[in-house]
Amino acid sequence: MKVSEVMTAPPVCVAPHDSLTEATRRMAQSAVGSLLVIEDGALRGIVTDRDLAVRGLGGGLSPQARVEAVMSAKVVTLDSNDDLRVAYQTFRRTSVRRLPVLHEGQALGMLTIDDLLLDVFRRLADLLGPVAWSVLQEPPGPSPGRRSVL
Numbered sequence: 001m002k003v004s005e006v007m008t009a010p011p012v013c014v015a016p017h018d019s020l021t022e023a024t025r026r027m028a029q030s031a032v033g034s035l036l037v038i039e040d041g042a043l044r045g046i047v048t049d050r051d052l053a054v055r056g057l058g059g060g061l062s063p064q065a066r067v068e069a070v071m072s073a074k075v076v077t078l079d080s081n082d083d084l085r086v087a088y089q090t091f092r093r094t095s096v097r098r099l100p101v102l103h104e105g106q107a108l109g110m111l112t113i114d115d116l117l118l119d120v121f122r123r124l125a126d127l128l129g130p131v132a133w134s135v136l137q138e139p140p141g142p143s144p145g146r147r148s149v150l
Contacts, residue, residue, distance in 0.1 A: 003087050004080040006119050007101045009109035013038045014047065016068035020056045023047055023067050034098045036107050037071045043100060043107050045071035077102050078111060084119065087111055 012030040014023050016037050023035055027049060037045040047067050055070040057063070076094050078087055080103040090099060091113060101109040 001084045001119075002080065003078050003082045003084060003101055003111055004103075004109070006084060006087075006115050007080070007109035007111040008115060009101075011036045011100065011107050011110045013107065014067050015039060016044050016066060016071065018067050019064050020052055020061065020067065020070065021063040024052055024063075027052075032110075033112075034110070035067075036100050036110070037067055038107060041106065043075060043077070043102065044068075045073045046075050046098065046100060047071040048098070075100060079103070080108050084116075088116065091116065 012026055012032050012035050014026055014035040014037055016039050026035060027033065034046055034048040036043060037047055045068070047070060051070045051072065055061070056065065059070075061069060076090060076096060077100045078090060080101050087099065091097075097113045099111045100107055101111050
């Protein structure tokens with residue numbers, strides 16, 4: 001399975017000159033914990049909710065300070081065509097929680113630890129469905145009038 005099949009797209013972005021207030025507003029509106037920092041179509045960095053809280057306001061910066069003051073400029077990325085195993089290895093190696101996904105150098109999406117957890121749950125459900133069927137003598141999936149456990 002490819003990274004592009006599991007990632008969240010499109011990514012939510014902000015410009016490096018945007019204010020911390022604007023970045024916070026975009027995160028809240030999109031219900032995300034990070035934004036890609038894009039300038040002239042190129043990935044310049046990433047800013048997380050933690051960056052805004054700890055480096056920004058917790059660091060004494062004004063809400064009008066620029067995103068570039070708190071963003072991480074060194075960003076580990078994935079390619080949209082990478083196999084999902086590469087993503088697992090990259091998360092394990094780098095200890096980050098979010099990885100921007102690029103396609104030909106352009107930001108295409110974001111892959112998070114949560115995305116991988118959902119993938120694990122889907123695979124587990126695929127595995128347990130036939131087991132449940134053989135044990136319970138019922139076909140997998142919800143039947144009329146029943147709620148699905150998974």
